[in-house]
Amino acid sequence: LFTCIDHVAYACPDADEAVAYYQETFGWHELHRESNDEQGVLEVMVAPAGELTEHMTQIQILAPLRPDSTVGKWLENNRPGLHHMAWRTDDIDTVSATLRSRGVRLLYDEPKHGTHNSRINFIHPKSGKGVLIEIVEPAKH
Numbered sequence: 001l002f003t004c005i006d007h008v009a010y011a012c013p014d015a016d017e018a019v020a021y022y023q024e025t026f027g028w029h030e031l032h033r034e035s036n037d038e039q040g041v042l043e044v045m046v047a048p049a050g051e052l053t054e055h056m057t058q059i060q061i062l063a064p065l066r067p068d069s070t071v072g073k074w075l076e077n078n079r080p081g082l083h084h085m086a087w088r089t090d091d092i093d094t095v096s097a098t099l100r101s102r103g104v105r106l107l108y109d110e111p112k113h114g115t116h117n118s119r120i121n122f123i124h125p126k127s128g129k130g131v132l133i134e135i136v137e138p139a140k141h
């Protein structure tokens with residue numbers, strides 16, 4: 001069903017501050033940044049190398065665009081920390097149908113717009129053994 005862990009997401013109030021820390025202290029590289037209005041987040045992808053290789057896992061640094069967004073509300077209840085992980089697939093429609101047939105609760109009826117023109121959905125934490133899991137089908141370039 002899945003090919004690799006696409007990203008692990010860290011949520012905090014100030015993405016720029018966290019990205020600078022990753023760059024200056026850990027030597028990570030910023031590869032992409034995007035404001036996703038529908039999700040209410042600024043997301044910045046950082047990677048251990050300056051270019052992505054096929055199955056490289058990125059870290060997605062998230063900050064809320066508005067206090068009433070999902071990440072804004074999450075930060076009211078949690079300290080900055082790990083928010084979700086994302087599993088990559090080539091075919092989110094087939095994966096979604098398969099998981100639904102196995103009783104897994106997905107958040108959206110249809111995939112939504114994600115990073116870099118990907119299509120995304122989420123497995124509810126109740127179906128993820130306490131972890132919020134994103135499913136991501138990257139755009140074909």
Ligand code: V0V
Nearest residue numbers: 036039041070071083084107114115120122125130131132
């Ligand atoms: C909430 N819960 C979590 C959680 N957030 N568990 C693990 N990880 C998280 N991040 C648990 C919480 O402890 C509660 O458990 C239960 O879920 C309900 O929590 P709540 O505070 O009432 O929150 P809800 O139900 O209002 O919202 C939770 C969901 C929400 C998962 C539905 O966060 C959501 O819609 N997430 C999907 C969208 C999203 O996260 N977007 C930001 C990233 P108990 O106490 O009941 O046991 S966007 C992104 O990643 C992009 C664009 C990308 O990668 O391309």
Ligand code: CO
Nearest residue numbers: 009060086134
């Ligand atoms: Co994500």
